[in-house]
Amino acid sequence: MKLLEPFALNGMTIANRVLVPAMVTRLSGEDGLVNQGVIDRYVRYAQGHVGLIVVEATAIHDAKSGPLLRISDDRFIPGHRELAARVHGAGPSKIVPQIIHFMKVARSGWRQTIDMLAPADIDRIIEQFGAAAGRVRAAGYDGVELHSAHAYTLSSFLSRHNKRRDEYDGRTLEGRLRMFGKVMQRVRSVVGSDFPIGVRFLAEEAIKDGYGLPDAQRIGLRMAQMGVDYISLSIGGKFEDAVHRPGQPLYPYTGYSGDKCMPGDWYPPLPHAHLAAGIKAYINGKGFQTPIVSVGKISDPSEAESLLAEGKADMIGMARQLLADPDWVRKVEAGRPEKIIRCIYCNVCKQLDENFKLVTCFLWPKGTTQAPVEDESGAGPHWPEGGAGLAARVRNGAIALTWKRAEGAEVTGYDVYRAEDDGTAKVVEAVKAPKSADRVVLGGLTYRYHVMAYDAAGRHSPPSNSVTIAMPMPDLTERPPASSETSHA
Ligand SMILES: Cc1cc2nc3c(=O)[nH]c(=O)nc-3n(C[C@H](O)[C@H](O)[C@H](O)COP(=O)(O)O)c2cc1C
Incomplete structure (x- = not known):
């Protein structure tokens, strides 16, 4: 199976083609430190043989927010070092954190936008990305992922809603790409050429007047030209169409673009696979082989395999499915796909995240904070005498x-x-x-x-x-x- 073939990424060998994309857990406190709960969550993916584990969005700055991991200061390094070491100790998985910069949001509904940033603010953000990436390497991670998706700062520069009129001019594609280019250049100069740098960006903004596949193909090409080591795609998740709940800060997954980002049970499987395929075909056609990660309601092993076999993706990203069952890869390896606990895309995890509550899965036993460990010994449930009577x-x-x-x-x-x-x-x-x-x-x-x-x-x-x-x-x-x-x- 192609799904289980190893894959080389700038010197890092990933054991298989499965990636768990970043998923905020709300396990860390407001202190932003790695704690035992955070370690347990990611070790669980490693025990399940997930090829590449992307640690949830981790802030590069000190701006106030709810519970969120941080890497904005050297004092956060020991916790991350422990996390990377524990994951490495649990199996062959590789682990990279997703690093994020976000703008201010207020409970009134007001939010800071990138056109409010002075040139010095922008320079500081570029520096903060570089410094955070340096800490990522110092902590012993296998690489770093730049969060350039959804409603956050880097994505807002790429957006067609970018209102800047200077060198980052939102009216041209080159202007929109300039911030990412500077950040990438800075991060590369800090971590060196042999350290994998991945990026996550939007294949489609999924908002009125937002960009779609043609822009995304060109954004992806520029990222490939700049030497990004993998491209992980996402969709939507924007502030522009977020629904403001009085007294609450805007949450960028409450509108239609939020639906597209974490498509619920009413969406068909693989609703976004064509976008990854379109970006991959375009980039490959220009002579770049930068690996593309497809994401969005992928849970069936044979459908995942088809995406790879048909050349529509290089890696398979599964967020909610791997939250539901971190042993997905192990069960596929063992030829027991029918044992996978299948995600039903009920989005209880999304609602928990939205309310700053510990992110768990509806399918886990009640009251547990981590996915249960599979136990093959002993008998499982059976039907009563006379059968199930369905x-x-x-x-x-x-x-x-x-x-x-x-x-x-x-x-x-x-x-x-x-x-x-x-x-x-x-x-x-x-x-x-x-x-x-x-x-x-x-x-x-x-x-x-x-x-x-x-x-x-x-x-x-x-x-x-x-x-x-x-x-x-x-x-x-x-x-x-x-x-x-x-x-x-
Ligand atoms: C609870 C939750 C938290 C998420 N946090 C992040 C995040 O920190 N960074 C990110 O890029 N995407 C985040 N996402 C989006 C997922 O990575 C993924 O793109 C999305 O859930 C669609 O994939 P799926 O259908 O496999 O779940 C989050 C999704 C959920 C459900």
Whole structure:
């Protein structure tokens, strides 16, 4: 499998093509220090054999924010040194932190924008990126990733919303690229040519008048020209369309661009794969082989493999899926992909982040702060005498499913599999109680379901009985309920 082939990045060999992109954990306190919880979170990915671990956005400056890791001073180095060493000690994973500069936001809704920065402020930011990257190398990390995505400072220079009219002029692509160029040059001069520098930027801003694929292809090309060692893509996550909640600072993932950044369960799988493919094809066509990381609702090993095999990406980024199950790679290596706890993209993790709460996964056993460790010994859950008794019936335009509680080990959830007509069965839902309602079903089609229970140690029950149900066409002569009648004045 290409997915499991090693990969060389500027002298660093990554054991496989899987990357966990940066994901804020809110495990660090306001002090910005690495603590045991932070170490445990990243060691867990290493135990699961994730090729490249990107540590959550880590601030290069002291600006106030909620709980966030920092590397803005030498006093933060020992904690990061411990984190890198513990990850290296846990397996073959490589680890790089994502370093970030962000602008001020106020609870009133006011926010600082890059056109408010004086030239001296910009020079200071460039210096801060260089100094932070130096600390990253001193801490023993394998490389560094520059956060140039979403609503943050470097991304705002690249944006079509950049209002500057000086050398960083937002009206030209070259003006928009200038800040990144200076930062990259500074960081490279500090860390040296043999230290991998990755970048994360937006393949699409996903806001009104924001940039799309054509600009992103050229931004990516400039990054390749500047010797970036990998390009990790993201989408949206901007302030421009964020929804302001009174008394709260703006959170850049509350609008449509936030939806695109962390696409929820209603999005199809791989909604952004074409953007990574478009950027990769363009850069390769200009003679650059800079590795491209595709991201966005990738969770199925065969779909991930296809992206690599078809040349649409060089690496696979999975954020929420690896949060749900950090053992994804290990299970694929062992030929047990069916044991993967599949992310259902419910975005509880996103909501926790938004509220500055500890980021955990809805699928983990209640009350735990880290992903459970898989235990293959002993029996997993099993169905009671007489079977699972899975039953389906049509109710109010949905298909309601019920089954019996699984027994044995402590059951933490059930995966619901569905096949439409003669298609293959895929996980459509994960639930904690033995019932579910499938609301995205269409009259005239036939659906086949089965469920599997899993326990805290990741052990699955055998599949339940399967049920097939034909969804009837709606009766359009039926009157809708009175409450939904519209009156026309
Ligand atoms: C809780 C949470 C925190 C995130 N924090 C970051 C971050 O610090 N830096 C970043 O570039 N992206 C961040 N992201 C975005 C993810 O890296 C990723 O791009 C996004 O979740 C889509 O990938 P997925 O579909 O595999 O989850 C975060 C996402 C989530 C859900």
